[in-house]
Amino acid sequence: MTTPSEPGHTRPDPSLSVIIRERRQLINLAYRLLGSLADAEDVVQETYARWYTMSRQQQEAIESPGGWLTTVASRICLDLLGSARARRERYVGEWIPEPLPERTEWINTRSGGAAVDPADRVTLDESINMAFLVVLESMTPAERVAFVLHDVFRYSFAEVAEIVGRTPAACRQLASSARRRIRASQTPATPTSRRADIVRDFKQAWEAKDIDALIGLLDPGATMIADGGGLASTVLRPIAGGEQIARYALALAGRAPDLAILERTVNGQPGLVAQQDGVTTAVMAFDVAGDRITRIWAVRNPEKLRPWTAGQRL
Numbered sequence: 384m385t386t387p388s389e390p391g392h393t394r395p396d397p398s399l400s401v402i403i404r405e406r407r408q409l410i411n412l413a414y415r416l417l418g419s420l421a422d423a424e425d426v427v428q429e430t431y432a433r434w435y436t437m438s439r440q441q442q443e444a445i446e447s448p449g450g451w452l453t454t455v456a457s458r459i460c461l462d463l464l465g466s467a468r469a470r471r472e473r474y475v476g477e478w479i480p481e482p483l484p485e486r487t488e489w490i491n492t493r494s495g496g497a498a499v500d501p502a503d504r505v506t507l508d509e510s511i512n513m514a515f516l517v518v519l520e521s522m523t524p525a526e527r528v529a530f531v532l533h534d535v536f537r538y539s540f541a542e543v544a545e546i547v548g549r550t551p552a553a554c555r556q557l558a559s560s561a562r563r564r565i566r567a568s569q570t571p572a573t574p575t576s577r578r579a580d581i582v583r584d585f586k587q588a589w590e591a592k593d594i595d596a597l598i599g600l601l602d603p604g605a606t607m608i609a610d611g612g613g614l615a616s617t618v619l620r621p622i623a624g625g626e627q628i629a630r631y632a633l634a635l636a637g638r639a640p641d642l643a644i645l646e647r648t649v650n651g652q653p654g655l656v657a658q659q660d661g662v663t664t665a666v667m668a669f670d671v672a673g674d675r676i677t678r679i680w681a682v683r684n685p686e687k688l689r690p691w692t693a694g695q696r697l
Contacts (some may be wrong), residue, residue, distance in 0.1 A: 402434065405449045409456045415531045416460040417467075418480030418516050420690055426463070430456040450542075457528055457546045464524035475613030477621065479680050480516040481687040482666040485648050510535045511650050513668035513680050518568045522561050529554045530561035570672040578671045579646075579653040585669075585676060586644050586655055592636055594629050601625030602675035612684035615664070628679065656691065663691040 406427060413423035430452055434442070445451045471478050509515050510531075519527050528547055532538040533554070540551040540558070547554060573581075581600060588596035607628045611617035622628050636642065639659065647656045649668045657665040666688060670678035682688065 402431070402448055402452070405452050406431075408449070409452060412453065412531070412536060413456055413460055414481075414483070415510055415516070415519070415535060416457070416528060417463060418520060419687075420481050420483065421686070422463065426456055426459050429459055453538075454546050457532065461524055461528050461547060464527060467524075475611070476617065476619040477608045477610050478520075478612075479608060479610035479682050479687075480513065480520065482513070482654075482668060482680075482682050482691075483511060483650050484691050512652050513650050514568070514670045514678065515565070516650070517680070518565055519561075522564060523557075525549070526557045526561040526564075529557035530565075533558045534562065570670070570677065573671045573673065575653065577674075578669070581671050581674065581676060582653040582655060582669055583646060586646060589632050589636060590644060592633055594633055597629035597632060598626050600676055601628055602672065602677045605675070605677050605679070607631070607679040607681065609681040610684050610687065612686065614685055615683035617681070617683045625675075663688050666691060 409427045409430060410420075410423050413426040414420055417423055417426070433455055434448075434452065442448070519531070522530065525547055529540075529543050529549075532543045532546065533540060538546075540554045543554040543558075544551045547557075549557070585597065585600050588600060603625050604623075605625045605628055607618075607622040609617040611619075618631070622631055641659060642664075643658045645656045645658060647654055647666075649656075649666055652668065654669060655667040656663055657667070664683065666682045668680045668682075669676055
């Protein structure tokens with residue numbers, strides 16, 4: 384009989400440290416696939432649950448625990464994406480990906496894969512900004528998984544094929560189709576410092592209730608989408624037109640004179656956070672082209688604002 388003091392009882396699990404180290408990688412992956420940090424955490428929890436239901440012998444037979452975890456998490460995400468359309472149809476108003484506070488992205492660099500044209504890659508920062516995530520929402524589940532695994536996380540198409548259950552050639556086509564969607568939606572890059580200046584000017588004009596300044600900062604064809612999820616009051620349809628957005632912003636300011644507007648990083652880009660009595664009530668992400676704001680995403684759903692209230696970090 385083995386006692387607690389004997390080596391056979393206390394021998395550490397050689398894969399435990401590897402398993403623990405994979406958590407951030409898995410959350411980063413699942414967030415990009417699902418657009419929700421809460422759902423990403425649920426996926427990771429389910430992935431670990433499946434790992435620990437296996438016997439020690441089964442675990443030791445797995446050559447790459449990290450690869451196994453990624454495969455399982457990706458397949459869970461693929462299943463969730465398949466049912467997402469039905470869930471979105473029941474969602475009250477517009478659905479926007481859950482905004483992330485600050486930028487704390489640490490992705491493990493994978494080696495040994497085939498060389499890929501840098502033009503076919505997206506940068507890490509681009510893969511979390513709101514504009515990018517919104518385009519991902521327009522993709523089929525298979526396109527999204529193939530594209531994120533290959534172009535963002537650098538898995539080979541052979542590895543992607545094992546995960547999504549298709550041939551490498553089919554996965555290559557899926558990623559290529561997704562890449563075309565991304566490129567079609569992209570606007571000329573605006574330096575982050577310039578973006579910050581424009582968002583700051585928008586904040587100041589909003590606080591000053593200067594409608595002319597607001598209209599001047601907004602592209603005439605700008606759109607604003609708000610997400611209250613039926614849990615917070617907001618518009619249920621997109622607002623189109625710079626002047627219409629400016630008037631709506633001033634109407635909000637009039638109804639909430641004690642609203643505090645703070646400059647914050649939202650999904651790796653300059654954004655704004657609205658607070659009342661120290662509680663975050665809205666998070667706003669912006670897309671900027673040249674010197675004008677072209678898109679605003681305002682998240683009001685309190686369930687999506689928990690990371691901002693609780694101080695969580697990805």
